[in-house]
Amino acid sequence: MLTLKFIQENKELVIERLKIKNFQAEEIISQILDLDQKRRLTQQSVENNQSELNKISKEIGVLFKSGKAEEANQLKDKNTKLKEEVKEQNEELTSIENQLNELLVQIPNIPHESVPPGKGENENKEIRSGGEIPSLPANAMPHWDLAKKYDIIDFELGNKLTGSGFPVYKGKGAKLQRALIMYFLDTAVDAGYKEVIPPLMVNEDSGFGTGQLPDKEGQMYHVTADNLYLIPTAEVPVTNIFRNVILSEKDFPVKMTAYTPCFRREAGSYGKDVRGLNRLHQFDKVEIVQVQHPSKSYDTLTEMVEHVENLVKSLELPYRVLQLCGGDTSFTSALTFDFEVFSVAQEKWLEVSSVSNFESYQANRLKLRYKDDGKKTQLAHTLNGSALALPRILAAILENYQTEKGIVIPKVLQKYTGFEIIE
Numbered sequence: 001m002l003t004l005k006f007i008q009e010n011k012e013l014v015i016e017r018l019k020i021k022n023f024q025a026e027e028i029i030s031q032i033l034d035l036d037q038k039r040r041l042t043q044q045s046v047e048n049n050q051s052e053l054n055k056i057s058k059e060i061g062v063l064f065k066s067g068k069a070e071e072a073n074q075l076k077d078k079n080t081k082l083k084e085e086v087k088e089q090n091e092e093l094t095s096i097e098n099q100l101n102e103l104l105v106q107i108p109n110i111p112h113e114s115v116p117p118g119k120g121e122n123e124n125k126e127i128r129s130g131g132e133i134p135s136l137p138a139n140a141m142p143h144w145d146l147a148k149k150y151d152i153i154d155f156e157l158g159n160k161l162t163g164s165g166f167p168v169y170k171g172k173g174a175k176l177q178r179a180l181i182m183y184f185l186d187t188a189v190d191a192g193y194k195e196v197i198p199p200l201m202v203n204e205d206s207g208f209g210t211g212q213l214p215d216k217e218g219q220m221y222h223v224t225a226d227n228l229y230l231i232p233t234a235e236v237p238v239t240n241i242f243r244n245v246i247l248s249e250k251d252f253p254v255k256m257t258a259y260t261p262c263f264r265r266e267a268g269s270y271g272k273d274v275r276g277l278n279r280l281h282q283f284d285k286v287e288i289v290q291v292q293h294p295s296k297s298y299d300t301l302t303e304m305v306e307h308v309e310n311l312v313k314s315l316e317l318p319y320r321v322l323q324l325c326g327g328d329t330s331f332t333s334a335l336t337f338d339f340e341v342f343s344v345a346q347e348k349w350l351e352v353s354s355v356s357n358f359e360s361y362q363a364n365r366l367k368l369r370y371k372d373d374g375k376k377t378q379l380a381h382t383l384n385g386s387a388l389a390l391p392r393i394l395a396a397i398l399e400n401y402q403t404e405k406g407i408v409i410p411k412v413l414q415k416y417t418g419f420e421i422i423e
Contacts, residue, residue, distance in 0.1 A: 001104050001364050003379075004036060017110040020117050020326035025107060032103050039096045046089045053082055105214065109361035111326050112335035118325025124338065125325065130309075131318035133342055134400050142345045143398040144276035146407065147173065150422050155276065165266065165274075165281030172422045176397075176409065177284065179416035180390050181259050184286035184311065188387060191307055193257035193288055198237035200260060201228040206240040209366040211332035211358075221263050230263035234287035235384040239362060242291055247370040247380060253300060254291035257387070259284065277391035278350065284390040290383045291368065294360065297381035298335075301357045304385045305337050308353050311388055314412045317396050318342040320349065334359045341392065345399035350392035355385030 007014055011029060018025045056079045116125055147153035152173025158166040169177045189195055207213035207229050212220060221230040231237055238256050247254070262285050266274075273279060288307065292300045305321070312319045324336040339353040360379035363369070369377045401408045406423040414420050 001361060002107055002110070003360075003364055004032070004100070004104065007032060007104075007107075008036070014107075014110055017113075018108060020111045020115055021108055021329060022119060022327050023108055028103055028106060032100060035096055035100050035103070039093065039100065042089055042093045042096060046086060046093060049082055049086045049089065053079060053086065056082070105208075105365075108331045109334050109358060111329055111333075112357070114323070115329055115335060116323070116325050117327075119327040120325075121328050123325045124322040124328055127321045127323050127337070129318070129320035130313060131316060131342075133318045133344060136344050136400075136402060137404050140345050140399070140402060142276065143343075143395040146398045146402060147276070150407065152176070152422060153277070163281070165279070167277070167280065172417070172419065175417055175419075176413070176422070177390060177394065179409075179413045180388075180393065181284060181286060182416050183413055184388055185257060185259055187311060188257035188286065188288055188307075191255075193255040196238060196241070196256055196258050198231075198234060198241075198258055198260065200231055200263075202231055202236050202240065203228060205243070206236055209240050209243050210236050210362050211330075211365065212236060215331050219265050221265060231260060232264045233262050233285065233384075233386075234258040234260040235289060238287060238289045239291075239382055239384065240366065242368045242380075243366040245368055246377065247291070247368075249293060249370060249372060251370070252291070252293045252296070252380075256289045257286065258289075259286045262389075277395040280391050286387050286390075288385050288387045291363075292381050292383060293370070294378070294381045297357055297359065297383060300381075300383055301335065301337075301355065304355050304383060304387075308339055308355055308385055308387050312339060312341060312352070315393070315397065315410045317393075317400060330354075330356065332356075332358050332361050334361065339388075341396040343392075343396050343399050345402070346395075350396060352392045352396075353386035353388050356383065358382045358384075 002014065007029060011033070015025045015029060056075050060075050060079065116123070118124065141149065144155065147155070150172070152170055154168040154170055157168045161168065185195060201223060204213060204227065207220070212229070212232060216232070220232055223230070238258050241256070242254070261282055263282055266279055266281060288304060290300050290304065309321065319339060319341045322338045322340065324338060329336050333356040336354055336356040338351055340349040340351050343350050359381050362382045363379040368380050368382065370380050372378050397410060398407055401410065406421045408421050409417050409419065
């Protein structure tokens, strides 16, 4: 979240920049600044009364030593009343601070100066594109029909076992899925990312740290008996490894990668866009996460975008890179680039990755800091990206690589699959 100090020093900037995200901040920022003024006055009153208490305590001791018990007891009565007043003031101070925090977490991250205005995905800006759209056979099928024809993904069986949005991968379909995971992980490790295998459930503190709570609890599966949440992305547990951690400048950059299943309720999703692998409740994803020095985080964002672009290029899929407009940039992100691949059989673009710089927004929630050269504690910057999310990548491979003989496996995956075609 934004720091209170930043809001105090940049009130007008925050209000104006948040309009790019279609967020009207005037009222809530006024409430925050008013509460902060009230907090300061209450804090000053507590400190004054505490100072008076200390003074009275010393005077009582002197009076008792001087044999002036009656005067000492009178001061003790005053001391008791003042203690009660301080207790009430501290309770009020706690209440004010809680109210402040409740308001601060409702303010989104301010977008980077390059983020254009816009209400939604139709106003995102295409940065570049690449790859060739293949010519398919006349009898080309969407991936859900191909999955059934070659018996590699069973949507009906998944529905039987769990429900809609939980497919079962079978045979060469399962091996192709595993090949993608291994390829993405190996590529990340070769690029200097340290692989971790995190838990698939997190607590409330972890959900809060990366901004899923209290903003997106409706999209997360909640294990109520233990008050734990199934992760919507490996970003959550991996970034939270550094919650309440103080790094040194020599630790930068911190580079982590993880493969995990991801779980999303996708409440409200319906229609043709949810067919097959297009939108699932459980899906596999390889994530890359970096913690970086603030002065280098945008160079790092460029590096991460290039990493994802090279993955998509290597799979020889037609793709485009989009810079998200304000209305489509997430609550916590300052700047996001999306990758989409073109699904020829469906004749539509499918999102397969988002790469974002959160600047210090998550770090403030996480209390993720570093000590600069002057030994002063500063907030770090956090970044993450999908590298890559598998369902729509797999859907595009099945559709774009279909031939009369079968589904050809992209060359970079063949050493992982052990076969060149699904027949």
